[in-house]
Amino acid sequence: MPLKLSVVDQTPVHGCHAKKDAPLLTVELAKLCDELGYHRFWVAEHHNSVHFANPCPEIMVAHLAAVTKRIRVGSGGVMLSHYSPLKVAESFSMMATLHPDRIDLGVGRAPGGSGLTSAALAYPHRPDNGETYADKAQQLEAFIQGSFPVDHPYGQINVLPDSSNKPELWMLGSSGGSASLAGELGYNIALARFIDPDNCQPDIFQSYRNAWAMSGHERKGNTMLAVAAICADSEAEAKLRAGTAVYRKLASQLGQREDFLTPEQVQDRYRQLPVSVQSAYDHILSGYTVGTPERCHDELATLAAAFACDEISLVTVTYSQAERLDSYRLLKQGV
Template sequence: MSIKLSVVDQSPVHGSHPKIDAPRLTIELAQLCDTLGYHRYWVAEHHDSIHFANPCPEILVATIASLTQNIRVGSGGVMLSHYSPLKVAETFGMMATLNNGRIDLGIGRAPGGTGLTSQALAYPHQPHHGDLYAQQAQMLAGFVNANLPAEHPYSRINVLPDSIKPELWMLGSSGGSAGLAGHLGYNIALARFIDPDNCHPSIFDTYSEEWKQAGHEGTPNKMLAIACICADTEEEAKLRTGTAVYRKLAAQMGQREDFLTPSQVQDRYRELPASYQAEYDHILNGYTVGTPDQCWQEMEQLASQFGCDEIATVCVTYSHHDRMDSYRLLAKHL
């Protein structure tokens, strides 16, 4: 199977650099991936995070698109519950028009932050916590495709005259949005890196069935997004992965601190009770880790298992160099 390789970048705040550099490092990595032949580069949205430094994906998308040549650039994704569908359609329509249609508009239901940030983003109104997500997603698609029903109160609104459409995607991690994505005609990206235990191929089956029943034309795109860290040796790859794995474990333990170095993670691991060591090992098992050959072998297995031809990798490391190195090594198989 020929696999298209893409990137989902959470803009990690690397311990190897000043925190203020995190957005710039995302741009640096995007430019590298453009030269290496990656298919798309998506940026995520997080609010009030000490680990991830991108609360406004539309700004990074616009900047990256202006500094790259071939790679598709998009949001993975815009957390739609915080925003007006019309404004999102206008923003991404403008970016697609200015960048020869290389823009993807991926949306998600999650808040991308705490309840407090949701309140602040909704001020002076009250957050709806995703309760209106289906209606928002439907309206957004109607604005982008200029096909809101004639009886819709906003049907006469023209987003941009003769604009190029961004490619519409919906994100999910455990199947809750699969049926909605298929029904509304969105492409689907399944975030296995968030919840590998509940991320099953049947989610894509549900999506495809809803797509067919809705009568959409053509074949939709399906992407599987995984956590992947690659190095010259399996031992080094596992060592580099410790930073991201321990962050997930720490969140479960109610801890919030900056990324730890790989050696600090090893020290913490030895001090953990056996039950937490087992949970750490379980989280690590959900990652794709190893040499380029090992990573590609697992990615090919996942692509076959899930019936998709595009894999996006999420790579979070303490060192920016290690993250760049991981993407360079993976690209050797492109």
């Protein structure tokens, strides 16, 4: 089957735009990706971040679905530990009713922020730090599908008077911890290689497929691989543009927090780093798909074959919106 390309957008706060414009730039990108023929467009959830400006994906998804025509729109993902499964089911079922066959509901275990934001989101209760994730994911699936056992009290709850239009359910993971759970509960699975490429291996999908088969689901479970990708007309330019995202990840690992740097600032910083930290930077870069359209397409095809999946979602973070738009245009050429 031909490789489907999709998008996971983190709503980056581009340095050459006002910070308040970041959500509007995600809207601009979604419209472009709709025109270019990308399969789906997901938005992430982050709290109290200097780099990413979307703490409420459900609002962004609703807006994007209203201003696009064809592309599937969804969350990549809702951080379920913070929320009531019923409320999430109600929100996304309403969107699926307004935009039939176009809404995806992806959920994740991670908090999407610090312990402080988790505490504030849980107030006046204690944050569960993922302890109830499996139970919440099971309840969410049952609310969406209307599949509570007949003797379960929640089976008496109607998410909507007519919930025949349903969001497509996905579970996010980065290192395999959720693979068996997703297969058992009947979620499709999206594997976030862009977060942890070292521990993101093809056997995670196999664990998912095994759990799916053992659970006896009638339909086929879908798999998607999400990769960090930055494309430009030349190899050198692509590597230069990638520096902004690579250095942000490196700085995060070192406990530093500052606004995105320009590619040129990153190169200046790189030259001043100790050799060991330069090696860490180079290692992060090696986990990205970076280069010309031809090089990126070859690597994406190789990844799709290795992971036995027919859909790859692209995560592109650059200093400027123009670079981000350019990368997505180039990556769709010839696909």
